[in-house]
Amino acid sequence: MSILIYSVATLGTLGLIYGLGLAFASKKFHVEIDPKIEEINEILPNANCGACGYPGCAAYAEAIVEKGADINLCAPGGDEVIKHIAEIMGLEATAADNKVAIIHCQSGGKDNTHLRYIYHGIESCKAAILVSDGPNACNYGCVFQYDCVRACKFDAMHIDDNGMIIVDKEKCTGCGACAIACPRDLIEMVSIKKRVHILCTSHDKGAISRKVCGNNTACIACTLCVKKCPVDAITMENNLAVINYDKCIVCGMCADVCPTSAIFDPLKEIRAQKKAATKVKAEAIKKKIEEQKAKENKEDK
């Protein structure tokens, strides 16, 4: 019986002493932590994707508060998150430059691709291109093992019936995980407003790249686009046209002039609609002015 009492008493006393000691120490060694860090951390999406350039959402929250990092770096969070962070930090919200993934080559889908052999290995692009430079006739093209689709954390990449990869630009957060996953560097992160891109990454000479391309969209390095571009945004580098997105004004002239349709302009229709809309508006205003003039003339008479 005495052992029971002793053990309870001993542990109870030890616990009490340690507890009091720690309570005293926590008062003495108290450290203030900025409550803003926690607030921002709660707003961030907590996907820990690393698109902001920090090791995770918590690290980014800390960097905003302590190092004054830019508040518009969180791509998955979008404008909503930026607005909230701006409120907490007392700053003006600056819109994020929303980026989306563009895929430079799709080899024309599974049916059209010219193949050298049929690949039956493990389902990985990295593995496929190890076997004598990949199954495609073109040494630069997409091999359809979908490393990028598996890398996407936001379900923004889908595979259509022909094996082509479709980027859902609504869901794409611009984190760039797919671009890292692609062993042939076919994916680039481009501002959603400047999605005009070259559908080819082949550095082969025009004659070869055209022959092996299943999509018939090989860049043959004719330099027509380079000459046509009004702002000199396109350069020909090693048999391949490259668009400098800092200069590009998205006029779509290069896409119109390209003889192999290697330049894809997804914004053409949107631009046309906008143009038509402004035209209608301008005409309406013109009409109104004329009517007014006519009216004034009548009154003068």
Next chain:
Amino acid sequence: MEFVGKILFMAVMAVFVQNFVLMRFLGLCPYIGVSKKLDSALGMGMAVIFVMTMASTFTWLIHTYLLVPLHIEFLQTIAFILTIASLVQLVEMVIQKTAPALYKALGVFLPLITTNCAVLGVAILNIQSEYSFIFAILNGLFGGIGFSLVLILMAGIRERLERAELPASMRGMPIAMIVAGSMALAFLGFSGLKF
């Protein structure tokens, strides 16, 4: 002179021959977890040396003057854990206040010293080996030094491995495990030491 000889013997035993990590396989979690950077390995090593020495001191006192007279030695484990946990908490608070950079570098591994089996291991081994008070403290100190030594060696090797060209599947943890195995084999050589 004999006393100094005994201390030296104990130092060599605790640091090399009976190294806590590589020979007794205690404290493996921080050995793998905190050995990525030399700086944090150094900080962790210092923290463990401090905690092990303090733990040895306090647990020996509690065992000898509390548990033995009351004949409740069966409470050894729980009483020791209680002591170690409180000590680690105290160390964490002090480090957070005095060295925030070190606190950040150690991260989650600082509270994990609580469950570092090397710390509880040294406390229990002190009692089992029936060391005197002074030697119990020294055993804790040298045990901590041995732990820090392998931790720092490992961190140095892994910092170099970061820059080495390795196949993607071997990068990071797999190669760290292989290195840990090789280090354990190397330390096995010390077990042949005779005095």
